[in-house]
Amino acid sequence: MILLLPPQFASQTRLPFPSTPKLKLVSETDVFPSFLPKEVQRIKDPFARTLANRIQRLPVSVRFSEDPIMSSCVKPMMQNKENPVVLLHGFDSSCLEWRYTYPLLEEAGYETWAVDILGWGFSDLEKLPSCDVVSKRDHFYQFWKSHIRKAMILVGPSLGSAVAIDFAVNYPEAVEKLVLIDASVYAEGTGNLATLPRAAAYAGAYVLKSIPLRLYANYLSFTNLSFSTSLDWTNVGRLHCLLPWWEDATVDFMTSGGYNVVSQIKKVKQKTLIIWGENDRIISSKLGVRLHCELPDAIIRQIPDCGHLPHVQRPDSVVKFIVEFVQNKTKTANECVSPL
DSSP states (O other): OOOOOOGGGTTSOOOOOOOOOOOOOOOTTSOOOTTSOGGGGGOOOHHHHHHHHHEEEEEEOOTTOSSOEEEEEEOOSOOOSSOOEEEOOOTTOOGGGGTTHHHHHHHTTOOEEEEOOTTSTTOOOSSOOOOSHHHHHHHHHHHIIIIIOSOEEEEEETHHHHHHHHHHHHOGGGEEEEEEESOOOSSOTTGGGGGSOHHHHHHHHHHHTOHHHHHHHHHHHOSSOOHHHHHHHHHHHTGGGGSTTHHHHHHHHHHHTOOOOGGGGGGOOSEEEEEEETTOSSSOHHHHHHHHHHSSSEEEEEESSOOSOHHHHOHHHHHHHHHHHHTTOSOOOOOOOOOO
16 A cells, blocks of 8 residues: 655655555545634645544543543544554644654554643643643543553654653553654753743743744754745644633743653653654754663664654654554664764
8 A cells, every 4th residue: 555645755665554444634625623723724734634623622630620621632543452552742732743644553553642732732721720740741641541541652752752751750551662753851841931920931932833933943843845835834833822721821831840851761661762853953863862872771763864853754754663663573672872
């Protein structure tokens, strides 16, 4: 089977996967979930539109909120006895980050979830809960306990890797294996942002969701991207920022101190796959080497001609590595490698 991939990445190697029904692409006349911002209609990327059409909210009861939080995710079409692949996302992003990789994992036969981290994505936060690290961790645990209920292959890109490490150390029974993609795990939280006056923090949040800043982030993350594609991907990446509680949730996270998982890395017990884009201009590949050496049981794989978001730019390669890792087709002994 030849898999359908974004045209700008047509030169990638295709992977033969078990035959499954083709994913339906959403037309402009289809109805999206009512809780998504109306701007979702402006998105042109058919993969983003299709995944957006599948986003739903599931109730999650947490100790820090009187009412269950209606939490956004993409739920698998099929569930089986195997350990599911659960996809987190990066800083201030959403499950739409997985628009190209998610369907490939489904076609490979995996029970696949894409979960929005509390405070980001499309959950209902009208009654704003705390969005600090402890709350994000607790929310995800309760989501897992209520809806997934099996040990996960937990995948985290960029800051999502810090979320994944923090979760795996605190709830090892919920995580079978880890996959960390261009991991942002050596930053010491949100740094000076934690000490900003709230007015300044809100001004920073306003800049964070701005189109110019998001376009610049795409410029750093990808190479040879046309302006029209970059603009459309910007609209995908900032869609969750248009929800009315986004600023409050973002400021709450910024001023709480954020993720600092450096001391937790050597406590990770799960086998771990590290994936790194060779041309990452945001996080140095040297930190990937450092992470490989510090994790107790890890392998590392590099994707050539790829930037900071391999699951967007090279989804076929990411799925290939995940499939090999899950099926134990690769050597898992940890040997420190020379710089990538």
